[in-house]
Amino acid sequence: MIKSQLIQRIAARNPHLHHGDVERIVNVILNEIVRAMKDDRRVELRGFGSFSVRYRKARMARNPRTGE
Template identity: 65%
Template sequence: MIKSELVLKIAEKNPHLYHRDVERIVNRVFDEIINTMKDGNRVELRGFGAFSVKERRARTGRNPRTGESVEVTEKRVPFFKTGKELRNRLNGKD
């Protein structure tokens, strides 16, 4: 599912809301998650999962095409851990 499909489904289930308002709400939720993670904080959606940021140290990597050594700088990467309810529903344990 892509973001536009999510907006469409929410708009269909909530006919009292305008499509443009649903789109703004979805964008705002995503923006808040991103901004919170950007500040190094964790976002937990109970039953769904938790978004957090992991730090990757600088290291020496290897270019797979040439075999040449390459310096990889440190970076922050997003991490998602599923919640118990999501895992159970995916595995048919409603």
């Protein structure tokens, strides 16, 4: 599901909310998750999941199409 689909579903289930308001709410929530992760904080949404940043060492990889 992409963000626009999420917004459409929320708006459809909440006809008392304007589509633009739903879009702003979703954007605020997602922006706050991103901001917290940029500050190396963990975000937990009970009953859904958690988001956190993990740092890993760089490694060599190859492009399966080009072989490079």
